[in-house]
Amino acid sequence: xxxxxxxxxxxxxxxxxxxxxxxxxxxxxxxxxxxxxxxxxxxxxxxxxxxxxxxxxxxxxxxxxxxxxxxxxxxxxxxxxxxxxxxxxxxxxxxxxxxxxxxxxxxxxxxxxxxxxxxxxxx
Amino acid sequence: xxxxxxxxxxxxxxxxxxxxxxxxxxxxxxxxxxxxxxxxxxxxxxxxxxxxxxxxxxxxxxxxxxxxxxxxxxxxxxxxxxxxxxxxxxxxxxxxxxxxxxxxxxxxxxxxxxxxxxxxxxxxxxxxxxxxxxxxxxxxxxxxxxxxxxxxxxxxxxxxxxxxxxxxxxxxxxxxxxxxxxxxxxxxxxxxxxxxxxxxxxxxxxxxxxxxxxxxxxxxxxxxxxxxxxxxxxxxxxx
Numbered sequence: 001x002x003x004x005x006x007x008x009x010x011x012x013x014x015x016x017x018x019x020x021x022x023x024x025x026x027x028x029x030x031x032x033x034x035x036x037x038x039x040x041x042x043x044x045x046x047x048x049x050x051x052x053x054x055x056x057x058x059x060x061x062x063x064x065x066x067x068x069x070x071x072x073x074x075x076x077x078x079x080x081x082x083x084x085x086x087x088x089x090x091x092x093x094x095x096x097x098x099x100x101x102x103x104x105x106x107x108x109x110x111x112x113x114x115x116x117x118x119x120x121x122x123x
Numbered sequence: 124x125x126x127x128x129x130x131x132x133x134x135x136x137x138x139x140x141x142x143x144x145x146x147x148x149x150x151x152x153x154x155x156x157x158x159x160x161x162x163x164x165x166x167x168x169x170x171x172x173x174x175x176x177x178x179x180x181x182x183x184x185x186x187x188x189x190x191x192x193x194x195x196x197x198x199x200x201x202x203x204x205x206x207x208x209x210x211x212x213x214x215x216x217x218x219x220x221x222x223x224x225x226x227x228x229x230x231x232x233x234x235x236x237x238x239x240x241x242x243x244x245x246x247x248x249x250x251x252x253x254x255x256x257x258x259x260x261x262x263x264x265x266x267x268x269x270x271x272x273x274x275x276x277x278x279x280x281x282x283x284x285x286x287x288x289x290x291x292x293x294x295x296x297x298x299x300x301x302x303x304x305x306x307x308x309x310x311x312x313x314x315x316x317x318x319x320x321x322x323x324x325x326x327x328x329x330x331x332x333x334x335x336x337x338x339x340x341x342x343x344x345x346x347x348x349x350x351x352x353x354x355x356x357x358x359x360x361x362x
Contacts, residue, residue: 028176029176029177047127048177049166049177049179049220049221049223050164050166050179050223050224051166051176051177051178051179053179053361053362054361055179055224055226055360055361055362056179056223056224056225057225058223075344075345076341076361079354083225
């Protein structure tokens with residue numbers, strides 16, 4: 001079984017999911033077996049404004065453990081990540097980072113801010 | 124992350140471009156303020172029997188319009204979201220969040236700029252161009268819009284009008300299935316981009332905004348970047 005631990009900078013309680021990567025997809029959005037797929041499929045919300053299609057950065061996560069247990073980022077993901085606020089060397093888009101190792105131990109942080117967050121003015 | 128504002132809009136008008144392509148015009152209440160940058164999308168909540176999915180729709184209207192927000196889309200066979208939107212009627216309401224997206228252009232470019240889109244993926248390019256052409260200037264800009272048939276050249280009249288008004292802008296539609304007597308470009312987008320901007324000269328001082336469905340736009344990106352155009356000069360969005 002793989003383990004995915006998610007820490008939310010927003011202060012929400014952290015969550016741990018145990019799952020089998022070979023059972024992916026767990027739902028419809030993002031790459032099958034991606035961090036987004038695993039989270040949504042286990043009832044944990046991660047923003048994904050573009051539907052998990054690698055067209056925004058709202059699912060940006062920072063990988064603290066297990067970076068090399070994830071699928072490699074393609075150019076399109078890197079192009080978007082370049083513009084994500086709070087970018088780190090181990091940043092990934094949750095919709096594209098696929099957990100491939102059946103015994104992976106992954107820890108990710110969900111940052112508080114994303115570039116796409118807009119303060120809407122609604123009177 | 125949890126303070127994201129959800130907007131509710133009423134479908135004010137539906138325009139049928141063809142039997143499987145439509146625009147919906149979404150009207151927000153008079154007191155709601157919503158601003159976006161040309162090229163951005165909204166994320167519409169699609170209520171399905173067992174869940175609500177979120178799907179992105181690029182705004183084809185311009186912030187300058189001040190009127191309803193326009194989304195344009197194809198009916199995708201088996202696509203739950205597009206089928207849901209195709210069943211909507213005038214007066215129905217839709218919920219969305221946004222705007223989102225980094226494929227944007229908010230000013231007149233300073234170097235020659237090439238816009239290229241296929242089919243309904245013209246949506247983000249339309250408000251970008253309007254913004255880019257808002258200031259009279261001499262920066263050359265060219266729009267290549269590829270479609271199967273003339274009918275699928277959405278907003279063609281508008282682009283033609285812009286081209287006759289702005290000497291620095293040219294509209295160059297490309298038809299895969301050109302009608303008899305068509306004197307414009309035909310074939311596929313990639314051929315034209317490659318022959319003009321890769322093989323045509325050694326100038327690599329151009330910027331590109333590309334939008335299309337599927338792998339084609341990624342291939343186009345690779346073609347241009349490998350040909351020597353700087354990475355950041357090749358902006359794209361894959362639908």
